[in-house]
Amino acid sequence: MKARVIVTLKSAVLDPQGKAIEGALRSLGVSGVQSVRQGKVFDVELAGNDRASAEGALKEACDKLLANTVIETYKVEFAE
């Protein structure tokens, strides 16, 4: 089973990298971009086909390592 974990900064946390990217897009003349926040994507392959146990494993992975929940939040998407 394949899943994608998306980790992003909480909205209250400043993202200087996102701001720099936003500025670069503006200077490239890309119009209509209001703001950019940078995050991380993890593509994870899981053994077996049990969705519930996969969700449990991914939650554990996020809480223990993939996200620092002081500043980040995460969400999990499963490939159909």
Added chain:
Amino acid sequence: MKPAVILFPGSNREQDAVRALRLVAGARPQVVWHADHELPQGTDLVVLPGGFSYGDYLRCGAIAARANIMDAVRAHAAKGGLVLGICNGFQILCEAGLLPGVLVRNARLRFVCREVLLRVERADTPFTRAYRKNDLIRIPVAHGEGNYTADESTIARLESEGRIAFRYARRDGQIDETDGPNGAINGIAGIYSEKFNVLGMMPHPENYIEPEIGPTDGRGLFESLAGALKAA
């Protein structure tokens, strides 16, 4: 004094820490590999040195914080044992949950390698007893992610409990929040744990200990530790 300096893949300041402990504190530090499960018997100080453990992959200090040896470091700290984390070591302590908050990318996105002025916030801890309160000391920094942050209630708690160890200061002793090296909230350069036995700091006191090289304002920290552990 029996210090243990933990070596992670990508640490690069461990010999600087060893040297400072040897030259200033007269100790014979043991270097301990991260994959070990136990600290040497009688260890009374654990030092997490600076560097780029695991190449800063994922987040600075994130993978090192989950290393085998960190359970032993956690147990040592829980018993009141002294732990000092410098630079990447501070990042590891935050990621390991031994200190609150997190160190994020410097506000101006640049790696900062220069000398800073630190204000010593209190001189009654095992790490700072050789200084005086409000001393201004010259110490170098070298980091890209030293911007300390935490949620409002954590910052309020750190402040009210007097757990700020050092702040980036100007020459007049005022706090350097806007012009500081990294944008850290309230100019925070280092913090203590609840029981003041764990200290994490971004600047490198171990690099300012020899007059041949430059200022020696970092000696006080190692003299403090030597004094505290001798008295214990």
